[in-house]
Amino acid sequence: MAPLIAPWAQAWLPAFILAAGLTMGAMAALAVGHLLGEAWLEPLRPPLAVMARGAPILLLLALPLLLAAPALYPWAAAPVAGWYDPGLLMLRGLAVLLLWIALGRMVAHRRLRGRMAGGALLLLVLTGAVFMQDWALSRDTDGAGSLQGLTLVVQQAGAAMALATLLAARGGTVGEEARTGLERALLSFAMATLWLRFVQYIVVYAADLPPEAAWYLRRSQGIWGWLEGGVGLPALLAAIGLALVPQWRRWRFAAVSLLLLVQYVVHVSWVVRPDKAPAAAPTSLLAEFVVPVVVVLALAAAWLPLWREAGSRS
Numbered sequence: 001m002a003p004l005i006a007p008w009a010q011a012w013l014p015a016f017i018l019a020a021g022l023t024m025g026a027m028a029a030l031a032v033g034h035l036l037g038e039a040w041l042e043p044l045r046p047p048l049a050v051m052a053r054g055a056p057i058l059l060l061l062a063l064p065l066l067l068a069a070p071a072l073y074p075w076a077a078a079p080v081a082g083w084y085d086p087g088l089l090m091l092r093g094l095a096v097l098l099l100w101i102a103l104g105r106m107v108a109h110r111r112l113r114g115r116m117a118g119g120a121l122l123l124l125v126l127t128g129a130v131f132m133q134d135w136a137l138s139r140d141t142d143g144a145g146s147l148q149g150l151t152l153v154v155q156q157a158g159a160a161m162a163l164a165t166l167l168a169a170r171g172g173t174v175g176e177e178a179r180t181g182l183e184r185a186l187l188s189f190a191m192a193t194l195w196l197r198f199v200q201y202i203v204v205y206a207a208d209l210p211p212e213a214a215w216y217l218r219r220s221q222g223i224w225g226w227l228e229g230g231v232g233l234p235a236l237l238a239a240i241g242l243a244l245v246p247q248w249r250r251w252r253f254a255a256v257s258l259l260l261l262v263q264y265v266v267h268v269s270w271v272v273r274p275d276k277a278p279a280a281a282p283t284s285l286l287a288e289f290v291v292p293v294v295v296v297l298a299l300a301a302a303w304l305p306l307w308r309e310a311g312s313r314s
Helices: 002-036 041-053 057-067 086-107 114-135 148-170 176-207 210-218 222-244 250-272 285-313
Strands: none
Touching: 002 041, 002 057, 002 086, 002 114, 002 148, 002 250, 002 285, 041 086, 041 148, 041 176, 041 285, 057 086, 057 285, 086 114, 114 148, 148 176, 148 250, 176 210, 176 222, 176 250, 222 250
């Protein structure tokens, strides 16, 4: 059974992390908007609220990972006690997903107060970093203890905002009052992502940490190095460059949002796919195409009823 599941699991894991990241990122963006009282929140509220309230679908999307865990994670293939104890880790993951379901409904509420928004944001950052450490980074524990988990959380909030911006701009609902704040918000998330990625790389380089350096070396070889260096990082830099240009242009912010989404997809794949142990089974080309389609359809099935409900209320 394991050899049959493994090739599909290799494709399912990044798809699940991308979906979970957009969901959690939407909650974080809503919490930031509520906390700071930003004008950009209003036009982005409908798509962000739909993504946040769609958190229950993550429970279903996580099931294949639990079944295929021994083919993906060293802690499942050779169980150990401590932080990566399989039972404890799975229980922790379930608790985080259930918490996100509750927080998703809370931050989607229009009348969320500042203190509650601040508490929700703190919980999302902490649980998001733990969840990404457990499910995205624990394939290669040489990266444990780094800023990778926090970087993914910030990046996911920016990606959720980018997707919401595309939907809001397409519908023409971004008014003049919200544009300046939206420009700053997208630029801030992009700059924070770049800064966190740069800082952790410099720390590893300056401190000459062999395990962490090996983590980067595994991701600089073959297609992964070319993908991150030739697509992901240039997309992030291009998004920052375009976001720095003053004066609102719909096409420019559509480009910024698309670039942020591209670098998010590439970076998550770059972090998750190269692994040290257990030895990865060759990924099925069929799985590479089918799995993303299945995950997108599952998200659509969860989001569309909520989108229609939001439309009927407005």
